[in-house]
Amino acid sequence: MDADKTVLITGASTGIGLATARALCGTSYRVILTAKKSSLPRFEAHVVSELPHVRIRALDVTKPEERQAIIDEAERDWGGIDVLINNAGVTYRAVVEHVVEEERLAQMAVNFRAPMEMIRLVLPGMREKGAGRVITISSVGGMMAMPTMAAYSASKFALEGAHEALWYEVKPWGIHVSLVQPGFVDSDGFQRVRYTPQSDRSEHELADPYHEHYVNMSPFIGRLMRMSPATPESVAKVVLKTMRRRRPPLRVPATFDARVFAFLRRILPRGAYHSLLYRMLPNVRTWGPREEGHSPPPQLP
Ligand SMILES: NC(=O)c1ccc[n+]([C@@H]2O[C@H](COP(=O)([O-])OP(=O)(O)OC[C@H]3O[C@@H](n4cnc5c(N)ncnc54)[C@H](OP(=O)(O)O)[C@@H]3O)[C@@H](O)[C@H]2O)c1
Known part of the structure; x- marks a missing residue:
């Protein structure tokens, strides 16, 4: 019975989280929608409000006391969490050389x-x-890494490894573990991408050795996101479907491109796969050392 089950989702005030939150509100599950305290007004702005089966709570996922408080409340009032949806995420755009320890x-x-x-x-x-x-x-980004996304990919690869181990560990208790893997999604998450001071400077300084990496990758990723047929709502549908599957798989590619990349990774030898992706990088021949007297081609707007 769905009505006996409690679902908690993190980072639910924008994008994929908000779309999933809306979809959850339409079910009979008991739902705890969470977002950072400063972002809670977004729920009201998107006409998402508390209902007898829906609670809205402040949760900055990096704060141990807030994490503990929300679990305590769920255990006290609703018998604990039956479905945890870890959605909150941030994206740094920077090459490895431009990320310091604190940013990583x-x-x-x-x-x-x-x-x-x-x-x-x-x-x-x-x-x-x-x-x-x-x-x-x-x-x-958790199945393939892209230049200027090292820290982000590292975080998602880490999740993938840990969840794979967890899948084995908790299967004996009948606990299902799934990684939903969106590819490019047409959402405004792109506008929230974080630059480090060094990556920001490099993108704006023509003479910086990594300038071409950024001025090619940033619009490339932006274009792929805008052109993607996938939306936060289509990813939310995959999340809810995964939640309801009797035997959900560990990895669930959630967009068409994610399925293509997963397929390519499976069939191509690793070396061929990397060479293919390298050749597909935008204007990759202009990256790196510059020949004397050679200036990079003008960028299209
Ligand atoms: N959009 C894509 O193309 C795409 C592709 C693959 C995977 N994903 C993944 O999908 C998830 C959702 O991303 P999205 O595209 O929907 O982007 P988004 O709109 O930027 O959503 C990320 C959410 O995480 C929240 N968040 C960040 N730091 C937090 C913290 N410390 N505590 C609580 N919440 C926090 C943000 O809230 P604040 O605004 O309050 O910080 C925001 O609501 C992320 O894990 C992302 O990596 C997205």
Whole structure:
């Protein structure tokens, strides 16, 4: 019975999280929608409000006391969490040389460490019930890395590895673990991409050795997102379908391009796969060392 089950979702005030939140509100599950305190007004702006089966709570996933408080409340009032949806995420755009330790930790804090801590908090209750579901929004970035996305990919690869181990560990208790992997999604998540001070400078300085990496990759990724037929709503549908499958798979590619990349990775030898992707990078011949007297071709707007 769905009405006996409690679902908690993180980072639910925008994008994929908001679309999933809306879809969840239309079900009979008990739902806890969470977002950072400063982002809670967005729910009202999107006409998402509390109902007898829907609670809206502040949760910055990087804050241990907020994580604990929300789990305590769910255990006290609704018998604990039956489905955890780890959705909150941030994206840094920077080549490896332009990420300092503090920025790398900030990326890992939201995308990897926080979901793992959320999982640790819900597992005892799930083990006790002999049931439960953990659904984490990973990414195509968790199956393939792209230049200027090293820290982001590292965080999603880390999630993929940890969830693969978790899948084996908690299967004996009937707990299902799934990674939903969207590819490019037509959403405004692109506008929230974070630059580090060094990557920001490099994108704007023609003479910077990595300038071409950024001025080619940023619009390329933006175009792929805008042209994508996938939307936050279509990904939300995949999340809900995964939640309801009797035997959900560990990895669920959630967009057409994610299925293509997963297929290419499976069939192509690793070396051929990397060479193919390298050749597909926009204007890759202009990246790196410049010949004397050679200036990069003008960028299209
Ligand atoms: N859009 C894509 O193309 C795409 C592709 C593959 C995977 N994904 C993954 O899908 C998930 C959702 O992304 P999206 O596209 O919907 O982007 P988004 O609109 O930027 O959503 C990310 C959400 O995470 C929240 N968040 C960030 N830091 C948080 C924190 N410390 N505590 C709580 N919430 C926090 C943000 O809230 P604030 O605004 O309050 O910070 C925001 O609501 C992410 O895990 C992302 O990596 C997206």
